[in-house]
Amino acid sequence: MQAATTPPPEVLPGQETDLSEAFAKGWRVVVWNDPVNLMSYVVFVFMRVLGFNETQAQKHMLEVHEQGKSVVAVETREKAEFYCHRLQEFGLKSTLEATAA
């Protein structure tokens, strides 16, 4: 007996692009240096928000401190927005950048 086949959903060319963009890890989350946040606090936030271990958190904190910024995540748009917002909730200066930019 032959199984009934369901035709695949019609995907328009534009929709295909939207989907691939949504799932591509094409967004950087950047944390910028500021004079007020304590180094220990930044490490604490990186561990809480980004799930870094202490070594990773220290490395990125020092990048922020010494180079003025650090890319702390490269993610899909949705996840990058989530991380960026969470970092701002803790008072860190964070922005989103497209990796292609």
Add this chain to the structure above:
Amino acid sequence: MKISRSKSGGRQVELAGPESALLRQVLEGLNEAYETAPGELDPMVANLWYGRAGLKEAGIRGEEAIHWIEGLHEVRLGRQVALGRWLKSLPKAGHAGAWNIAEEDVETLVASLNDHRLRRAGEFDLGEGDLEVKAMEKSRGDKRVALVEIHFLAWMIELLLQE
């Protein structure tokens, strides 16, 4: 000030009289600032708590940008609920005593104390040089009060994170 981990996993903060008075002043000021709508805050403070830098460049404009800022304000309104509890349990102004923070509140307390540091730095447009202890010793008036609060809270945050 001494901070130790309690048996339940929270923190016990032992405060001297002037420390409890200063902390009450901090929490009351913060309570009022959290309640204030982002657009009505001191612009320098709003820039630190609800900054729009980078939103436009990331394509977050119009309604989306408003939603972004509202989300940041909602988080601070959530912290305000905890602030109310802490103000009730804090020793009376000027009285020495122990102040207990539940384990689930420690992260919120640290973030709130940091918010106050940002707020005070924003109000006086303080930069790196201003935040050195020597600069505090030379400062006068309201700026000196702000710097004392900033340094006191830095010490408290360090102790909370060490435990």
